[in-house]
Amino acid sequence: MNKPITILGIAGSLRRQSYNRSALRAAKQLAPEGVTIDIFELEGIPAFNEDQETNPPAQVVDLKKRIRAEDALLFVTPEYNYSVPGVLKNAIDWASRPYGDSAWSGKPAAIMGASIGNIATARAQYHLRQICVFLNVFPLNQPEVMIGNASQRFDAEGNLTDESTREHIRKLLQSLVQWTERLRQK
């Protein structure tokens, strides 16, 4: 690795025992040497209102500052009704505005997600990839990390106990580091 990399981790759930927030905490522990994952919690961000976009709430100002300060992004998203949860989309919308002042543009990103179902956030992840087109965020294509049957992979304290999932996350983070270094050379 050339120089230390910082990653801003955002989970698209507010739930106390969220599998996705737990997966993000696991990623923080599994980060390769020299890589720091800082977690941004979405709790408390008001609903987007275009009337306020030039004078946004303090949390949004902080979110934009932190996106800009970090080298890369890690989205950990649940799937709600076949898409990205509103709480995540809301934060994405805030930080993309006002027009011409998006904090997202040019950032490398990795995407993963956990679901209690079998299909394991695939549809939400592909919607998020579509959103990344307009944000000009560059999501890593592979590996794809879709944590299905989440209730069997985390313990009651939210620790990720499934070794194969931990290995997938390690590989995702290693790939994100390589991807970030490639984009840095441009």
Ligand SMILES: Cc1cc2nc3c(=O)[nH]c(=O)nc-3n(C[C@H](O)[C@H](O)[C@H](O)COP(=O)(O)O)c2cc1C
């Ligand atoms: C409003 C709502 C919609 C949901 N829709 C889906 C869905 O489309 N696909 C899916 O796999 N799970 C769906 N689920 C189940 C979530 O995968 C499950 O609640 C998951 O644990 C949410 O993530 P979290 O544990 O990080 O909060 C839905 C849950 C809620 C609350």
